[in-house]
Amino acid sequence: MAQEDIFKKIIAHSKEYGFIFQSSEIYDGLSAVYDYGQYGAELKNNIKKYWWDSMVKLHENIVGIDSAIFMHPTVWKASGHVGAFNDPLIDNKDSKKRYRADVLIEEYMAKIEAKIQKEVDKAASKYGDSFDEEQFKSTNQRVLENVQKYNEVKNRFVKALENDDLADLKAIIEEAEIVCPISGSKNWTDVRQFNLMFETQLGSVSEDASSIYLRPETAQGIFVNYLNVQKTGRMKIPFGIAQIGKAFRNEIVARQFIFRMREFEQMEMQFFVRPGEEMKWFEEWKAIRLKWHHAMGFDTNKYRYHDHDKLAHYANAATDIEFEFPFGFKELEGIHSRTDFDLSQHQEYCGKKIQYFDPELNKNYVPYVVETSVGLDRTFLAILSTSYTEETVEQENGKTDERVVLKIPAFLAPVKVAILPLLKKDGLPEKAREILNDLKFDMNCIYEEKDSIGKRYRRQDAIGTPFCVTIDHDSLESNTVTLRDRDTMEQQRIPIEKLKEIVNDKISYANIFKKIC
Numbered sequence: 001m002a003q004e005d006i007f008k009k010i011i012a013h014s015k016e017y018g019f020i021f022q023s024s025e026i027y028d029g030l031s032a033v034y035d036y037g038q039y040g041a042e043l044k045n046n047i048k049k050y051w052w053d054s055m056v057k058l059h060e061n062i063v064g065i066d067s068a069i070f071m072h073p074t075v076w077k078a079s080g081h082v083g084a085f086n087d088p089l090i091d092n093k094d095s096k097k098r099y100r101a102d103v104l105i106e107e108y109m110a111k112i113e114a115k116i117q118k119e120v121d122k123a124a125s126k127y128g129d130s131f132d133e134e135q136f137k138s139t140n141q142r143v144l145e146n147v148q149k150y151n152e153v154k155n156r157f158v159k160a161l162e163n164d165d166l167a168d169l170k171a172i173i174e175e176a177e178i179v180c181p182i183s184g185s186k187n188w189t190d191v192r193q194f195n196l197m198f199e200t201q202l203g204s205v206s207e208d209a210s211s212i213y214l215r216p217e218t219a220q221g222i223f224v225n226y227l228n229v230q231k232t233g234r235m236k237i238p239f240g241i242a243q244i245g246k247a248f249r250n251e252i253v254a255r256q257f258i259f260r261m262r263e264f265e266q267m268e269m270q271f272f273v274r275p276g277e278e279m280k281w282f283e284e285w286k287a288i289r290l291k292w293h294h295a296m297g298f299d300t301n302k303y304r305y306h307d308h309d310k311l312a313h314y315a316n317a318a319t320d321i322e323f324e325f326p327f328g329f330k331e332l333e334g335i336h337s338r339t340d341f342d343l344s345q346h347q348e349y350c351g352k353k354i355q356y357f358d359p360e361l362n363k364n365y366v367p368y369v370v371e372t373s374v375g376l377d378r379t380f381l382a383i384l385s386t387s388y389t390e391e392t393v394e395q396e397n398g399k400t401d402e403r404v405v406l407k408i409p410a411f412l413a414p415v416k417v418a419i420l421p422l423l424k425k426d427g428l429p430e431k432a433r434e435i436l437n438d439l440k441f442d443m444n445c446i447y448e449e450k451d452s453i454g455k456r457y458r459r460q461d462a463i464g465t466p467f468c469v470t471i472d473h474d475s476l477e478s479n480t481v482t483l484r485d486r487d488t489m490e491q492q493r494i495p496i497e498k499l500k501e502i503v504n505d506k507i508s509y510a511n512i513f514k515k516i517c
Contacts, residue, residue: 007326010388011257013404017463019043019384020258032251032262039463040380042414042444044265047379048244050412050509051267054292055242058513062240062269063233067221069246070202073212075220078349079342080313081213086193087251088169095183101169101191105157108176110328112150119143154309161310166191196249214248219371221245222270223342226367227354230272237356237367238281240271244376256327258377265376272367274358275340281370282317282337288516289333289372290321295515296409298386304329314341321374323382332382333374340366383408387464393489406464407487410507415465416443417503420456422472424449432471435481439500443507461486467503 014020018037022029036044056064076082088101119142124131137143153172160168170191179186198214215221222241229241244267251262258264273281286305294300306329308318317337322329343366347354355364387406394400410416419436421428429449439445446465448456453470460468468484470491475481481499484491494502505511 003326006388007257007385009390010326010385013388013406013462014040014384032255032260034258034261039414043383043408043412043464044376044380046412046414047376047383048267050512051292051374051376051379052242052244053509054513054516055240055269058517059240061235061238062242062271063229063235064242064244065222065225065229066245067218067225067243069215069248070212071215071220071224073210074349075224075346076197076213076216078345079220079223080345081197081216082195086195088166088191089194090170090173090191091189092180092183092185093187093189094185095180097180097182099180101166101173102157102161104178105153105169105172105176108178109150109153109157112146112153116143116146116150119146158309164193166193196251198248198250215246216249217247217373218243218245218266218268219270219373220342222268223346223369226272226343230356237358238271238273238277240269242267242269244268256325258381259325259327259330261377266373267376267379268371268373270338271370271372272356273370274361275365275368278337278339278368278370279317282319282335285370285372286319286321286335289335289374291516293321293323293332295512296383296412298382302386303332306331312336314338323378325382326385330378332378333372336371336373338369338371340368342369343367383412403458403461405461405486408464408466409512410466411509411512413464413466413507414444415446415460415463416467416507417445418456418460418465418468419445419447420453420468420470421449422453422470426473427476428471428473431475435469435471435496435499439503442500442504457484457489466506469499 011020015022015037017039019040021035021037023033023035024030052064055062089098090101090104091098116137119140120133120136123136123140124133137147153176156168156172159165160172167190170188173188174186177186180188197216199211200214202210202212222243226241229235230239233239244265246263247266248263251260271281271285290303290305293303302324304322306320306322308315308320311318315336316339319335320331321333321335323332343354347366353364354366356367357364384406387408389405389407391403391405392400393403408414417439419432419439421432432447432449436445436447446460448459450456451459457468464486466486468486470482470484472482475496479496480493481496482491483494483499483502
């Protein structure tokens with residue numbers, strides 16, 4: 001099945017089973033804004049807990065804060081967002097659709113890479129174990145031509161971005177004969193910049209109101225609180241400040257479901273270090289963060305590093321952790337060495353010293369910063385899209401059945417256990433609720449007694465519940481229940497008194513944290 005079709009199924013599944021809804025849907029919705037339903041909210045909160053605890057519980061020198069969305073407007077002048085937070089946009093005159101010029105060029109480059117990989121895969125299939133990939137790449141004419149084309153476009157593209165050369169961005173699009181995905185035409189406007197910040201008014205009377213912005217990132221809330229946290233927490237370099245919060249960007253080209261939205265959440269940590277030691281910490285945090293993603297148990301080949309060709313104005317190094325979504329490898333998390341740019345800028349604009357006295361060096365300095373920033377919504381989408389599975393199940397009568405199952409890691413699953421009395425009589429519901437009342441203080445449970453047990457299993461598979469507990473007549477006599485595993489569909493009979501211990505062990509965050517310590 002085509003990846004595009006799978007992605008459409010994931011979006012439909014998200015709505016049908018209470019994960020994600022279009023915002024204001026009864027009013028025909030709001031573009032690129034989404035609401036999280038009952039199961040989506042639970043999954044989202046579990047991802048937050050996994051990230052937060054891995055930062056502030058596993059590291060003695062990292063603490064967390066929660067800064068306000070509204071900030072003094074000078075914050076955004078100091079950070080460079082007022083003057084430089086722009087996207088290069090281009091319109092197709094025939095379709096009337098607007099695109100990010102840099103994304104069009106990046107997608108064109110990705111197609112060249114795909115051609116190269118296709119040649120490599122074809123040769124590997126032909127020559128088998130004797131295939132030498134490096135030798136093939138360095139000698140095959142078609143590969144060499146595509147590599148040269150890729151490098152030429154890449155070098156020109158990076159230079160145009162660095163110089164804000166909008167005319168050359170358009171020239172690259174025209175010379176590469178990039179067409180509009182909708183109209184198929186090459187009838188493009190000039191490229192122009194568009195500021196992404198939402199502006200609003202603060203004040204009770206319009207004449208007295210002042211312009212402020214909805215924050216486009218959460219990092220600045222950490223930087224302006226650096227001194228407060230460092231002094232009150234008696235923090236010593238190196239140390240980090242973590243935060244989870246909403247950010248807002250007026251994305252003109254918002255697409256791919258919750259991958260790119262106008263209102264989204266970030267999980268960020270700013271790590272303050274000595275000047276000159278930032279690259280050591282940059283490499284260390286790259287490894288730590290990739291390990292965090294791998295610990296969820298998905299195919300490690302779905303993750304890769306991607307070094308930035310063009311660095312942001314504040315950075316001296318930047319790498320993305322990319323994930324293979326149904327629409328290709330895209331940025332999931334960014335690790336950046338931000339130098340001392342942010343703290344120095346705020347020091348200059350506010351007129352107050354934002355420095356650290358290092359007793360070992362016996363001097364004051366503005367710390368350098370290594371940032372890790374992962375999109376909560378993108379992590380949600382990565383988990384959802386990778387967990388979505390369609391399976392053909394063989395039944396005892398020789399027939400087959402289809403099931404859709406979300407193989408969400410058990411510790412992140414919205415519902416951990418479904419309590420299912422086999423019948424709605426004979427004391428089974430009462431026994432089931434007794435078990436529910438014992439488990440619900442430790443884990444999120446759901447009680448269901450409607451429909452056949454098979455249909456109930458399928459519903460729980462579809463929302464990703466890792467364990468189903470079935471209560472039958474034997475449960476009343478032997479005090480045992482049937483525990484069903486979502487992924488294997490295997491069932492085992494276990495004593496009720498051991499149920500909590502068994503499930504807790506399988507959904508424990510502690511077992512996951514041991515993998516990344």
